[in-house]
Amino acid sequence: MKRWLVAAIVLLLGRGRGRARLRGRERIVPPGFPDRRAENVVLVLFVCAAACAVGFVVVYALEDVPSQTQYLGLSLGLAFAFIAAACMVFAKRLVVTEEADEEYGPTHPEEQENVEQLVRESGDRVTRRRLLVLAGGAAGTALGIALVTPAASLGPLLDVSSFYRTPWRRGVRLVDELGRPLTADDVEEDTFYTAYPERADREQMGAPLVVVRLKPVELHLPDDRRGWAPDGIVAYSKICTHAGCAIALYRKPTFPPVEPRPALICPCHYSTFDPAAGGKVIFGPAGRNLPQLPLLVDGSGNLRAGGNFSGPVGPSWWGVRKHGARP
């Protein structure tokens, strides 16, 4: 039994096993000296890699390990790191670093001419080449267009009327995030409110509003918007006219003299709108004012829309009116 075991170990680890040498041939790879120390290092590194890999499986199998992700990453990362190190030691110390050279590939002028000749001669029998090319081109183009036509099924390519769609009509009640009606008394100064149309889809461009209360004396809305801001409460579309992010910053209270005016700001590119001046752009990249929604206060103090927005909501597009053009 013992002899068998020894024999097996010798067979597995034994050095100098009969290597098939190609006798009588010149070496291709230049010879080098063995390096036992480097071999040992590579051996140890491989063992460490194996240990880490096993560690990964163990950590994975365990339940309720705190910081499991970290241990998993650590064990797997280290396993790879050890193998990487082994490869590098192997490359630097255990294979011959030769400096070989070879020619950069040639070009083939003769063959180039042959190809040209071949193509030219193949077309010899054609008499009306230009006409054929034209007809072939027409066929190809038409077919190409035909093949991409089904892509139009992706969306209503030619119908852009939905950009003007909003759920706001005269009399629609404003509700807050939980669906409760927003009353004029709820709206305080120095903060902003997000409001939605009652019983409508909130995940559409035209739905969300940003509502703020300013002192009526501070307001200087355009003349045609008199009566749009009961008690100084103004409402604007919450979607920035620059790139469609939600206006989620309100600069109030202000920091005079640096930033003298209260402002609604989009955190994506800091388009800055003046709520007192009908949503006018005062800084940042937006090119179009923020659409304003006229407000009313009904008998029970609830805020309601007095109509639709002053202009199209959402990012601008080719052909949109810069001012006005109520949706």
Next chain:
Amino acid sequence: MIRRVVRFLDERSGGAPFIRKSLRYVFPDHWSFLLGEVALYSFVVLVLSGIYLTLFFEPSLVQVHYHGPYVPLQGREMSEAYKSAVDISYQVKAGLLIRQTHHWAADVFVAAIVLHLLRIFFTGAFRKPRDLTYYVGVTMLGLALLEGYLGYSMVDDLLSGMGLAIGYGVVMSIPFVGANLAQLIWGDPYPGRHEFESRMYAFHVLLLPLLIATLIALHLVLVAARHHTQFRRSRETERRVVGIPTFPGYVPRTFGVMFAVFAVLFLLGGLVQINPIWEWGPYHLSQATNGAQPDWYLGWLIGALRLMPNFDVTIGNYTLVPNAFWGGAAFPMVVFLVLYLWPSLERRLTSDYAFHNLLNRPRDTPWRTAIGVAFFTWVFMVFVAGASDRLFVLFAVSYSGQIWAYRVLVWVLPAVALVLTKRICDELVRSEDVERERRAAEAEAQALA
């Protein structure tokens, strides 16, 4: 054994000469040549980790309520896409590791491509006969940006939604066709129809990876066909390439790089948190967060969008070119146009139509180096401007003040960089000349003595 395998292959493919040649293919050695390999191996990690993630991710915008182990999101309404991504992070064992590794690999992938591009540019490796290889590479950079953007947009967390809204705004802003294109892609005003999510998914997990993989193959075949470039050191010439042969020298080296890349990515994925989507929360149209930043490789676009002063091109009351077009579409188009045109432009300007297998040191082509540094400074400054909101939030540096400063710096610094780089290059070359003369004189003096 070896003989049997080789005989087996050769008898069935006639490939022995090819194998022999491949094994002795020569790789010139320089640290900067590894950058492309880092990108390649990051791509391997991306594909493998990505396949794992597809087994759990649910590309659907159907709204559900969360009832998982992460308490702050209890009962919140969210899309199945976002919920499945949170579940991958919290409930799939090793899911968070793979998700974070995937994300890190994407960031490293693009970073390696950009550094590789800089290396290629400043050493003149894009010149004939490798301009085609270069064009393929630049195309892959563009595809990688799009692929990364779709990847983090699919998750439908708050940051995804904000990024997509901006993408929508930029598509809308394209002159003539923007509105129609947006309708085609989204099917409805943003956030669009539910199909949009599965379309992104198809592009992210199938079309774009396939395209990138094909281009990688083409890139490598072209590299191998015309061989690597090399620096002139001793025996290197335009005609002979000098280096380490594939086997036995190069294989363990490149495996070393590969496993090192894997190691770094998995260590990052396990130990360094990235894109903690559960903190951002699910996306809703009416929500946005301050100080939000995309992945680093889109920073230049957000910077350009922010820097643009507020004007739209209009005729009368009609908008012709909305503002988002300049930063979001025109700017990257200019950058990629310059990248694509540079090899032919340089050929024409220098009337140099020759083959080039030897690389330039940056100092030896001072004008290219200077123009390149100026160009990349320009893009980099726009990139830095993209982080101005972070400086604002973290250090309360006035945002509008920063933007005005950047609007000037973006033009001034490249000009300064141009002049400075040209002078540094010239000085370096001159100092080498002086050094050479000194050596010669000393040798002469010694010979006399």
